[in-house]
Amino acid sequence: MKGALITSDLARLLQAFFCQRLIQQRNVSHQTVCSYRDTFRLFLRFAEQQLGKSAAKMDLVDINASLVLAFLDDLESQRHNCIRSRNARLAAIRSFMHYSALLKPEALAVIQQVLAIPLKRFDRPLVKYLTQMEMQAILEAPDLLSWSGQRDQVLLATLYNSGGRVSEIIELRRANFDKNSWQAVCLHGKGRKKRVIPLWKRTTNLLKTWSAKIGLDPQQPIFP
Known part of the structure; x- marks a missing residue:
């Protein structure tokens, strides 16, 4: 360079x-x-x-x-x-x-x-969604006998619950959660916009169990 x-x-x-x-x-x-x-x-x-x-x-x-x-x-x-x-x-x-x-x-x-080169126009497709049964099948897909499978299940549950972008979820740290209660998460979106999302009881329980398997530092990535 x-x-x-x-x-x-x-x-x-x-x-x-x-x-x-x-x-x-x-x-x-x-x-x-x-x-x-x-x-x-x-x-x-x-x-x-x-x-x-x-x-x-x-x-x-x-x-x-x-x-x-x-x-x-x-x-x-x-x-x-x-x-x-x-x-x-x-x-x-x-x-x-x-x-x-x-x-x-x-x-x-x-x-x-x-x-002078213009942005290319494109059709915006109608956003589709998964049914509750389809989403449940995804949440149950990871292999819970492996460390990565346990991580992935909690990651998917947090993503589903919060509606966050993938980039927002994978950058989450312990400090982004509501102290030790795990009942809410603070997401950092585009333009440095922050929003706090309440979490369902099931997601909270998964996060509590998972948090015992990672480091205690506030800057510890939740999904390493």
Whole structure:
């Protein structure tokens, strides 16, 4: 990375975008940083193949609309990403380009072409749901004779009870629960929004039993 910062203005811009723009100035969530990081990992690997040179030697003007469109097409055709994922990758690239326009006005012609790429429209399907019997079958599916199976049952029960996102559930710590009663959980959602969800008695009992099998530190992950 140090070598890249010396040889490439793209590398310098990317470092400034992540360290200064996203983290220092906007103070975005850890999840957003990780999502943007993954986007550029994929994009730079693709760009290396298309341009025939390493990311360390790329300049901002190499990131033109044709390259970005080819990357988006590759996400859908080769990686089988859905349109939502494709749009999320494009949003990360566009955010970087908006920031770069302030620092590299001489590249505005290339930047504007990338910013002109629209998000792809898609139909929003009707959200389906599982019946109570179907959900019960899922909760009973893990192998309770194994440690991971016991963990998975409690994880699924907490997910079902709280309606939380997968990312919210897997990041839960002891400190997120109502002291030692386990009767409520505090979830941290998008935009740093917090919400407290009451838990059913069955979920509470499962959590109490499971909590005896993990560490006591308040920052101990509930589902390691």
